Amino acid sequence: MKHYNYIFAGSGLSALMTVYKIVQSGKFSDKSILLLDENSKKSNDRTWCFWSEKNENWEPIINKKWNSALFANQDFKIDINLNPYKYNQIRGLDFYNFVFDVISKQENITFVNQKVIDYEESENQAQTYEGIDGIKTIMNDMIEEGAPISAFGIPQEMPDLLQHF
Numbered sequence: 277m278k279h280y281n282y283i284f285a286g287s288g289l290s291a292l293m294t295v296y297k298i299v300q301s302g303k304f305s306d307k308s309i310l311l312l313d314e315n316s317k318k319s320n321d322r323t324w325c326f327w328s329e330k331n332e333n334w335e336p337i338i339n340k341k342w343n344s345a346l347f348a349n350q351d352f353k354i355d356i357n358l359n360p361y362k363y364n365q366i367r368g369l370d371f372y373n374f375v376f377d378v379i380s381k382q383e384n385i386t387f388v389n390q391k392v393i394d395y396e397e398s399e400n401q402a403q404t405y406e407g408i409d410g411i412k413t414i415m416n417d418m419i420e421e422g423a424p425i426s427a428f429g430i431p432q433e434m435p436d437l438l439q440h441f
């Protein structure tokens with residue numbers, strides 16, 4: 277049986293963003309982290325668009341950036357300068373590659389391409405069952421660890437990436 281301090285069931289945007297921030301914080305290097313996903317995260321399954329006011333962490337992987345918007349119909353047309361905001365697009369695959377590149381250099385972080393088929397919680401630990409082969413049970417004490425959001429270097433009052441539609 278293998279034991280990890282933190283297990284992420286699914287390695288999508290929220291898990292990868294959290295683990296990226298964990299690495300950047302430098303405060304979790306003594307904690308073991310397991311990322312599980314049924315998908316290998318090697319395909320461009322989506323794009324993300326979001327607003328920003330200043331240059332930010334994700335600059336190297338921003339695929340497109342808009343400084344103006346067009347609002348129009350058959351009789352009316354106006355160009356809107358978005359300043360001071362920009363509307364940005366990131367390709368999912370670029371984000372996955374960017375974060376996995378960082379993760380692969382961390383000895384305390386493991387990614388396993390397997391489906392989570394069930395989990396059980398108890399007072400201070402959870403068991404995650406993998407369905408395909410290999411380890412049957414993984415113990416997880418993430419509930420006991422319970423780190424505050426500030427430990428990830430994220431300002432309490434502001435999320436790192438706002439969602440907009």
Ligand SMILES: Cc1cc2nc3c(=O)[nH]c(=O)nc-3n(C[C@H](O)[C@H](O)[C@H](O)COP(=O)(O)OP(=O)(O)OC[C@H]3O[C@@H](n4cnc5c(N)ncnc54)[C@H](O)[C@@H]3O)c2cc1C
Pocket residue numbers: 285286287288289290291312313314315321322323324325326390391392393438439440
């Ligand atoms: C086509 C598309 C376009 C989008 N565009 C935008 C946008 O422009 N701007 C924006 O802010 N948001 C956008 N979103 C929404 C955004 O993608 C989601 O809000 C965000 O990905 C949610 O993050 P998440 O980590 O919860 O889920 P996900 O990113 O979906 O990650 C969940 C992960 O869990 C894995 N998983 C699921 N079940 C299991 C299992 N049993 N075992 C192992 N792994 C499992 C999946 O394979 C996946 O990798 C878009 C979504 C889609 C689908």
